[in-house]
Amino acid sequence: MPDSRKPDSRKKGNRKGPAEKSTEEKPSVRSSRSWWDAVLRPTRAQLIIAIALALVGFAVVTQVRSTRSTDDYSSARREDLVQLLDQLNAETRRLESESADLERTRTQLESGADAEEVARAEARKRAEVLAILAGTVPAEGPGIRMVITDPQQKVTPEVLLDVIEEMRDAGAEVIEINDRIRVVATSWIAAGPQGLLIDDILVTVPITIEVIGDSHALAEGAQFRGGLISEIEGPSIGGTVDLRQLDLVKVDSLHTPKANQYAQPAPKRPK
Amino acid sequence: MIPILGLVLGIVLGIVLEPGLPQFLQPYLPIAIVAALDALFGALRAYLEGTFTDRVFIVSFFSNVLIAALIVFIGDQIGVGSQLSTGVVVVLGIRIFTNAAAIRRALLHA
Numbered sequence: 001m002p003d004s005r006k007p008d009s010r011k012k013g014n015r016k017g018p019a020e021k022s023t024e025e026k027p028s029v030r031s032s033r034s035w036w037d038a039v040l041r042p043t044r045a046q047l048i049i050a051i052a053l054a055l056v057g058f059a060v061v062t063q064v065r066s067t068r069s070t071d072d073y074s075s076a077r078r079e080d081l082v083q084l085l086d087q088l089n090a091e092t093r094r095l096e097s098e099s100a101d102l103e104r105t106r107t108q109l110e111s112g113a114d115a116e117e118v119a120r121a122e123a124r125k126r127a128e129v130l131a132i133l134a135g136t137v138p139a140e141g142p143g144i145r146m147v148i149t150d151p152q153q154k155v156t157p158e159v160l161l162d163v164i165e166e167m168r169d170a171g172a173e174v175i176e177i178n179d180r181i182r183v184v185a186t187s188w189i190a191a192g193p194q195g196l197l198i199d200d201i202l203v204t205v206p207i208t209i210e211v212i213g214d215s216h217a218l219a220e221g222a223q224f225r226g227g228l229i230s231e232i233e234g235p236s237i238g239g240t241v242d243l244r245q246l247d248l249v250k251v252d253s254l255h256t257p258k259a260n261q262y263a264q265p266a267p268k269r270p271k
Numbered sequence: 272m273i274p275i276l277g278l279v280l281g282i283v284l285g286i287v288l289e290p291g292l293p294q295f296l297q298p299y300l301p302i303a304i305v306a307a308l309d310a311l312f313g314a315l316r317a318y319l320e321g322t323f324t325d326r327v328f329i330v331s332f333f334s335n336v337l338i339a340a341l342i343v344f345i346g347d348q349i350g351v352g353s354q355l356s357t358g359v360v361v362v363l364g365i366r367i368f369t370n371a372a373a374i375r376r377a378l379l380h381a
Contacts, residue, residue: 046274049273049277049328050278052314052328052332053275053277054277054284056307057279057281063292065292
């Protein structure tokens, strides 16, 4: 179609510039033709440039679209991809080592928490043992109850001390006298004007001694020939002893510890 | 007027048709576009200097595009594709700027 129109357009073309080398005339910007004329009867040069521009526009749009739509990796070159892969690998290694570090830290913290728990349980057990020993908590367990009558008031502090020592020898863990006095490491026995005193508390008769420990061993410790029962029931004192082995002895009285005035824990010395 | 219509027509066709770019053309189309731009600027300069020839334009347009694509293709084959495409773009860019300077002088006399 352009070929058929070419002669017309050439006739109507306004020669303004110098003659071209080719047979084609040069269209002028300042053409006297109306641009409708130019649209309807284009010169060959105009058509060629139009086609070229159409190709370029088409290619640009295609390229822009493909650049936008395709992801970055499909158009990347091999070296770039290799570099990218290297970076990713290095990053992966770094993150893996970091993850391993954190894993190790977590394990340490967990085992540390376990150790702390064990230490706490140990300390709690020790505190219980010490509290029973110091008489600051009530205690219960198997044991014996002894009721000593002393009609002639002949039980001296020495006799009572003997009883306590004998019970301790037989493995007594908690000793209580008359449901009021908890016998502990600092307990003392003395003779007062109205009778026996333990820790400044009057011991009334009959004397009830409750002991927690192996009840059989405690009973044996009290009953052996020449032991404390024989002594109390003997002619020199003339009392009676009622001894019973019990499955459960409850000790409710407490000893109130005083803060030490003089003794301090010694600092640990390096060996 | 016609060239502008052609440009618009090409852009509209590209938008409407949404052509998929074949895989083997992907590295060469950008270079081809730059080469085509160079040819177009050369044509505009020749037109303004009064030496425009449509046959020369056609030949230079397609040969520019083909040679640019060929250079990049050969570069890809021998492993220096990215460097060669950079070189082609630089050279064509220089040419475009030279042509633009000539066009500016012809249009604005400055």
